[in-house]
Amino acid sequence: MARKTDRGAVPSARPNVALGRGGDGTETAAWICSRQSTSPKLLAPPGPEEAELETMIRAAVSAPDHGRLRPWRFIRIADAGRDALGELFADAKRRKDPDCSVADLERERDRAARAPGLVAVVACIDCSCDIPEHEQFISVGAAVQNLLLVAHAFGYGARLVSGAKTRDRQLCAGLGLNAAEELVGFICIGTPVKPARHRSRPDPGDHLSVWSRLPGREEQ
Numbered sequence: 001m002a003r004k005t006d007r008g009a010v011p012s013a014r015p016n017v018a019l020g021r022g023g024d025g026t027e028t029a030a031w032i033c034s035r036q037s038t039s040p041k042l043l044a045p046p047g048p049e050e051a052e053l054e055t056m057i058r059a060a061v062s063a064p065d066h067g068r069l070r071p072w073r074f075i076r077i078a079d080a081g082r083d084a085l086g087e088l089f090a091d092a093k094r095r096k097d098p099d100c101s102v103a104d105l106e107r108e109r110d111r112a113a114r115a116p117g118l119v120a121v122v123a124c125i126d127c128s129c130d131i132p133e134h135e136q137f138i139s140v141g142a143a144v145q146n147l148l149l150v151a152h153a154f155g156y157g158a159r160l161v162s163g164a165k166t167r168d169r170q171l172c173a174g175l176g177l178n179a180a181e182e183l184v185g186f187i188c189i190g191t192p193v194k195p196a197r198h199r200s201r202p203d204p205g206d207h208l209s210v211w212s213r214l215p216g217r218e219e220q
């Protein structure tokens with residue numbers, strides 16, 4: 001319901017519709033639901049151009065953000081940095097699993113090279129402020145989703161990947177993170193080599209309930 005503003009005017013209940021961008025939302029919702037992650041193994045060139053990536057980041061940093069803390073940071077991994085990132089991945093694997101095989105290390109190096117576009121997502125959580133940490137992490141997640149949706153809008157396939165290595169502090173330091181920052185993962189972006197297999201989605205009814213009174217109270 002539209003609330004009165006301080007000046008007494010009743011704002012449009014649906015300002016986006018007034019701007020001609022809303023409709024009934026069904027089409028936009030269907031389009032959002034059409035986004036599916038693509039395995040980095042199925043991502044080929046071309047990846048996003050500089051301007052497209054900037055547009056993705058613009059959408060990402062428009063995410064809901066309690067207290068305007070901007071609890072995120074994005075690092076584009078340049079092509080020139082792929083080999084060095086591969087070595088960081090291999091070193092992290094060696095630290096976690098000292099008995100790993102040469103093939104395991106090669107697989108880790110390969111992960112750094114797969115997707116044409118690669119963006120590290122960093123959570124910069126401020127533990128000293130009044131905004132709870134979980135709210136800040138939610139902002140980071142929303143930023144990731146905005147980025148994924150814009151990648152989808154440009155026709156790219158993408159997936160957020162993480163793994164144990166994201167918790168390896170030496171790897172994080174190698175990427176330039178400070179001790180207070182968390183490496184959430186990497187967003188892999190590229191051109192899907194084949195259409196994604198349809199992924200079933202949960203039934204909204206299984207995830208929505210309605211609250212109208214305290215438990216145990218009779219209906220009025």
Ligand SMILES: Cc1cc2nc3c(=O)[nH]c(=O)nc-3n(C[C@H](O)[C@H](O)[C@H](O)COP(=O)(O)O)c2cc1C
Nearest residue numbers: 035036037038141159160161162163164184185199
């Ligand atoms: C924080 C986070 C980390 C993830 N890490 C991985 C990962 O390491 N490997 C992976 O295959 N999927 C990972 N996923 C899941 C994928 O990003 C993706 O959500 C999943 O494949 C489902 O695909 P969908 O986006 O089409 O629903 C992660 C998701 C989140 C939110």
